[in-house]
Every structure is written in C-alpha cells, then in structure tokens.
Amino acid sequence: MVLGSNRMTRVWAVAGVSIGVVAGVGALPADAVSGSSPVFRKPFLEAGTAKLGGYIDMEFVVDPETSTFDQHRFVPFIYAEVSEWVHVASEIEFEHGGSVSGDGGDGEIKLEFATMDLTLSEGLNFRGGVILSPLGRLNVHHDSPMLDLTDRPIVTRRVVPTTLSESGLGFYGTLYPSELTVLDYEVYLVNGFSEDVVSGGRLDMRAGRGSQSSDNNNHRSIVGRLGFSPRLGLNLGVSGHVGAYDDQGEERLTVVAFDGQLAHGPFELLGEGAVAKATIGASVEDPTPGTAPTDAGTAGFYAEARYHLFSGAVSRFPQSVFTAVARLDHVDRDTEADGALEQRITLGLNFRPTEDSVFKNDLVFGRTKGVEAGDWDDFEVGYRFSMATYF
Amino acid sequence: MSMFPRLRVQRCRHSGHSTVIRACPAPLWLVLLFVLAGRAWSADPELSADPEQSGDRPSDAEIGEAHVYSTPDEAIREIFEGVAEVSRHRVGLTSDELARIRAETGANAPTDTLDVLCPRDGTGALLGYALVDEEVGKYRPITFLVGTRVDLAVEGVEVLVYRESRGGEVQKQRFLRQYRAKSADDPIRINKDILNIAGATLSVRALNLGVRRVLVSLELLEGRGELPTS
Helix, strand or coil, rough: CCHHHHHHHHHHHHHHHHHHHHHHHHHCCCCCCCCCCCCCCCCCCCCCEEEEEEEEEEEEEEEEEEEEEEEEEEEEEEEEEECEEEEEEEEEEEECCCCCCCCCCCCCCEEEEEEEEEEECCCCECCCCCECHHHCCCCCCCCCCHHHCCCCCCCCHHHCCCCCCCEEEEEEEEECCCCCCCEEEEEECCCCCHHHHHEECCCCCCCCCCCCCCCCCCEEEEEEEEEECCCCCEEEEEEEEECCCCCCCEEEEEEEEEEEEECCCCEEEEEEEEEEEEEECCCCCCCCCCCCCCCEEEEEEEEEEEEEEECCCCCCCCCCCEEEEEEEEEEEECCCCCEEEEEEEEEEEEEEEECCCEEEEEEEEEEEECCCCCCCCEEEEEEEEEEECCC | CCCCEEEEEECCCCCCCCCEECCCCHHHHHHHHHHHHHHHHCCCCHHHHCCCCCCCCCHHHHCCCCCCCCCCCHHHHHHHCCCCCCEEEEECHHHHHHHHHHHHHCCCCCCEEEEEEECCCCCCCECCCCEEEEEEECCCEEEEEECCCCCCCEEEEEEEEEEECCCHHHCCCCHHHHHHCCCCCCCCEEECCCCCCCCCHHHHHHHHHHHHHHHHHHHHHHHHCCCCCC
C-alpha cells in the first residue's frame, strides 16, 4: 500500500518538526555538562560488589496505517564482581511496558542474559548461564543507545532472531597476536532452536528460539563467533550456530553469519549477512502426498553507512555529535521459493548530547515481494522518532 | 489518590549513597525542580565533569593500580631510530603563550616550564623533540610522552604510566599510532580524526588533549626560536 499524499505530508512534517526540536535543543548555550561514560563501563551505581545500571528507550512509530508511542525497552543491568576471578552479569528486559500474569498487558519481562564467568586469563574465560548467542555482531551489541537507527536491521530479526539468548556453557577470550591486532572468540554449547523453527515448510527463526530450561531433543547445539581486528577501526567476524532442532534430534539447522565494521575518521561502514538452512524430514512436517520433503532456508544482509558531523559544535554539549545514517536491508524469507523478499532503506539523523544518550529521527522506505509474485509492491514510507540512554 | 506520602529512594550515581525523599505537595516539587534545574544550568562544566572536585571520591577498585610501561628514555628510543644521546632543554612559557595554549586546547597548561628532550643519532644530528606530559583520564593522570619530528609532526606517542582500573587499552600502539603525522593544525578529536575505544573514552579524550597541548606548546617555542634546530 502506498501512503496517501496527506499522510505523506504528515510524515514529513513530523520528521521535520522533530529534527528541528532536536537541533533547537542542541543549540542552547553552554553552561552545564555531565560527564560521559563509555558503553562498556555501565552501570553507574555501585554497592559492595554489585553494580546497577541499564538502558531505556522510547519510540514514536508512524507507519502507513498506524502511529503510536511505544515504550519499547527498559533494561536494568546487574553486574557483580564476586571475586577477582568470578563475575556475574545480567540484563532483565521489560518490553513494551512489561507484563505481569493476569494484567492483560501486551509486553513481556524476560531474563535477556544472566551469566557466571570464571576468568582464567584475558584469553580464557569459562561462562555458564543464559548467554547472548554470539551469532553475528549485533545480537551481542544490540543496546538501543548504541544503535544509530531505531529499528534493528531486518536480517537480525528474520535470520538471526535478536535478541537470541540461550541456556548453555562455554568459553570466550581475547588474544593479541601482535601489537596492532586483536583476536576474540566465543564458543558455547546451548540447548538450541526448537521444532517451532519450521512452519509450513518455511523457517520462522523467531518462533523457534529454544527453551532456557529444557532441551527438546537432548542434543546440544554449538554456537560461536571468531572476530579479528587487523587494526583499530576494522573488525571482521564469522559466526555459526549448528545443531538438531526437531524433537527426535534428526533434523539439522545451520546458521552462518558474517559481520564487518570499518571506521575511518568520522566515517563508519558496517554490515552483517546471515544464512539459515534447515533439513526437513517427515518427523517435522509431512510432505504433500506425492512430493518429497524439501529443505527450508532464509538469508539476508544489511549495510549501513554513518557519518559523524558537528562534533562538539553545540556549545551546551561539548561532547555532542550529530550522525547521518543510511542503511540498506534485504532479506529473502524463503530461499527455496521465488519471491518472499523484503527490502528497506532507512535514512536517519540523530543527535547525541553525550555518547550515552541519543535522539533519533528515521525515515523508513520499505517494500516486499510476495511468494511467486512477479513484481515488488510499492514502497511504504514510515517515520521513527526515538530516544535512548544508558543510566 | 493515596492519603499517605510515598517514599522514594534516590541514589547518588557516583557514591551509591541513598537519600530518602518524602513525597510533598506538587507546588513544592515544582519549586524544587526549578531550583535543581537552576543549579544545573549554572554549574561549572569543568567541575561537573571532575569527580575529584565535585566531592565524589572513587573507590580504590575504580582507581586501580598504577602501571608503569616505560621510562622517558625507553619511550624515546622506541619512537626514534638510532638514538645515541638525549639532551634536555628547559624552557619557560610566557603568560601570552599560556593563554594561547588555553585558547587552542580549551585547557590550562599544567606548568609554565617545559623540559624539551632532544634525541640525536650517533653523528649528533637532531632527530626531533619529545615532551612528557600528564592529563587526567577519569580520576587519575595518565603520563605520556609525545615525540615529534623536527617539522613538529608526531613521530610517536608512548604511555609511560597508566593509573586507572579501566581504559588501559590506550597504551597499545594499536590505538596510539593514530597520532602519527598529526600536527597542531589537526583537530585530534574523537569523531573527527581519532577513533575512540569503547570503554576508554575518557582516557582517549585525555590523550587527545595532551597531544594537542604538546604540539601547540612546541609550535609556540619554535616560533620564538627556543627549539634547537641542529
């Protein structure tokens, strides 16, 4: 469906006003500055060995037929240094206002991750708990204040179902092969995906996220990522998730992801690609009479360019920066069939008064192509305003 | 609406100390809000950003232990090839020069006297200049040495002492080599020509400021003929 001209006008007007408000606030005179803290040095509040922090985001979402406020995420962190060698880390996620049984709310509360680490050295750590699966880079580095656009890339929803947390055990570490290079790895055994990952002969990765409390087939899956940085500003990663997903433990799901990030001065280019394939036997779905079961697959990528501008130009916020962002998303939801494609182009301009807080304005142009459809549908235009901060 | 005033616990971000605030009628809250907003509006940015001066003392764990990576002599020999000797030239900065440093870097110079180190090779030829300087990261000073070529472009930077528990990645050449060939004309800022390290932002900013200050200082000294040229 194409937006009507009136709605289009409203979208552009809202976008313009919001950008103006952001710029106007940023242009206030300088006389108060709060210190900025780096992303990985959250949280701020410390009592004994435990530390408390987190992040919050709020979104205003305008789509062709709807517009709404969405208090999307409120995520407290709790970290504890139990001893020099033992650490506990956790994130509890309240989504869309959270939900308590019986209150009729449409949100959810979940333990996004909760891990206990034993540090043997920087290069060798043992970890157990609910683990953020190292499948692609964004699944691990997904906090709203870190991202420069409101919506996550489509590939990180359809192919890598962020946020993917799994119950398991494994190792991670960072190595320095030379003065200029860094090698990091994570590898875990986890419960893996469930049989719900296949539906109607197609993959539904989000529905197939497994249980934190039980393995449906007594066959562990393995997930891991190897990252290499040949120099500061260039990061490359390859990751994979392999294991049986059906209740009998006979059918295999394989996900492979590649990610990269290049930064040079005020310019950044990053992206991620992922492919998921599953074998489908009769134990999962009965084939149509007279046909053999077929495999299922999905694949996609995103590429995002960022340019930081007016760094420190707003006198009230000496650490402030504006960032112009453009992203291309492409996902094939069914690689075994023609069509079933999604594409999106997102243009954004955001403002960070400090590194930890961001106000985002995004224009979203999305289109789809149905299964066996000859042509793409027309582009739909949406708008997002969001704000997010660590605390 | 409840008849009983609600209690809220407010925690200091740095110290973690709790203060119980008893709910009070809305107008009084508004007055309090305006007072607090006014205080924030008029706060000195430098003082607000410095936990030492604002009275929030870091814990020992936050401060960490000092790590000594090298001496000035070792750092100079790491930066310059073929160093046979290093001479020292003590030079004073004038009040005008101190004001210029303040204007160009946004921060005061820590001293009005500089010890310029001049490495020379076996033939006595001048290889460049080096200055040791300090700048506070989050809580404690980072001590570093900046070596420049004779044309005052950076030849190399070495961290001599790092005193905080986090952010020590800035002592690796992986980060420090970004400063090579920078001059006083370059911005030397995050998001412009220096890549940040997540988790070490304050240390990166401190080194940016320190390197910029060294380059401006050397340029001023060269301008009035205080630097050896051979």
